[in-house]
Amino acid sequence: MKYSLLLNNQRVEVEAPGDISLLKLLREYLHLTGTKEGCDVGECGACSVLLDGKLVNSCMVLAAQAADREVITIEGVCLPDGSPNDLQQAFIRYGAVQCGFCTPGMILAGEALLADNPQPTRTEIREAIAGNLCRCTGYQQIVDAIEQTSLSRKEKKGHA
C-alpha cells in the first residue's frame, strides 16, 4: 500500500506492505534507523516516536494507523543545521548517554513531557520515562538532563 505521512515536518510517500508496524516502516522503508528496535512487544520504549505529538511505541502501532498523521522521530528533533538540540546536549553533558540504545526514545519521551508540562517535578519526569528502559545509567542522569532542560527553557522564555 502507499503510505503518506508528515514525517519530521516533511510530507513523505512510500510504498510498503499493509500489515507492518510503524517501527518497521520507519527503519526498513524510510531508512530512519535512529528509532531503535528493542523488545518489539511494547515493553522497552526504544522505539518511541511522537504520533500527533503523543509518545507511542512504534513497534505497537500499525504503519497504517500513522497514515496522514504527523510523526516525529529522533531525526526530527535536532536543530535545522543537524546539530543536537538543547535536550540532546543536556543528555551529553549530564552523562545520560552511555551505550545510547535507549537515548532516541528517552529524548522523545523528554520532549513529549516538556511539551505537555514544561516545568515537571523530578517525580513527574520519572513517571514520564517509566516506559523507557535504560540498562546503563540508573536513570538519575537522564532525570537531571530533562530537569535542566526544563529550567533552561524556562529561563530562555523569560528573556524572550
Ligand code: FES
Ligand atoms: S521495541 Fe517497541 S517497546 Fe521495545
Ligand code: FES
Ligand atoms: S544508555 Fe544504554 S540503555 Fe540507556
